[in-house]
Amino acid sequence: xxxxxxxxxxxxxxxxxxxxxxxxxxxxxxxxxxxxxxxxxxxxxxxxxxxxxxxxxxxxxxxxxxxxxxxxxxxxxxxxxxxxxxxxxxxxxxxxxxxxxxxxxxxxxxxxxxxx
Numbered sequence: 001x002x003x004x005x006x007x008x009x010x011x012x013x014x015x016x017x018x019x020x021x022x023x024x025x026x027x028x029x030x031x032x033x034x035x036x037x038x039x040x041x042x043x044x045x046x047x048x049x050x051x052x053x054x055x056x057x058x059x060x061x062x063x064x065x066x067x068x069x070x071x072x073x074x075x076x077x078x079x080x081x082x083x084x085x086x087x088x089x090x091x092x093x094x095x096x097x098x099x100x101x102x103x104x105x106x107x108x109x110x111x112x113x114x115x116x
Contacts, residue, residue: 003028008055010064012079018064020053027053027066027077040081048075048083057105065105072099 004023012018015032018040026041027050041050051070059065063076063084073088088099 008053008067010056010058012058012064013062016079018056018058018079020056020066022052022054022069025050025052025070027056027064029079029081038081040077048077050075054103055105057107059107060109065107067102067105069101069103072101074099074102074105 001024003019003021005021006019006028007022008020010018012029016029016037017032019028019030021028025043026039028039029037031037041048041053043049050066050068052068053066054069055067057065059076063078066075066077068075073086075086076084078084088102
């Protein structure tokens with residue numbers, strides 16, 4: 001299957017990459033030779049689902065942090081696709097830990113993550 005608006009990429013262990021596929025509302029994991037491994041997300045609504053994922057970063061603990069702009073949150077997953085947690089909510093910036101359409105992410109050694 002094809003990408004629809006790929007926006008972010010992260011290098012993973014075992015010679016794999018993870019790509020945010022914004023148009024299909026999922027993460028696609030492939031080997032560096034292009035061989036498909038798995039999707040994370042089905043493209044439908046749900047607690048561990050995406051709405052326009054834009055960026056992705058591999059954290060120091062091996063967890064993937066996915067910037068989910070449409071859901072106004074950052075979602076953490078293990079490389080095998082297991083959901084870990086959300087940071088932020090759909091309240092779009094109304095509380096201290098909420099985002100309003102986050103777009104980017106950076107990993108800083110002293111901090112677990114920084115989203116913009």
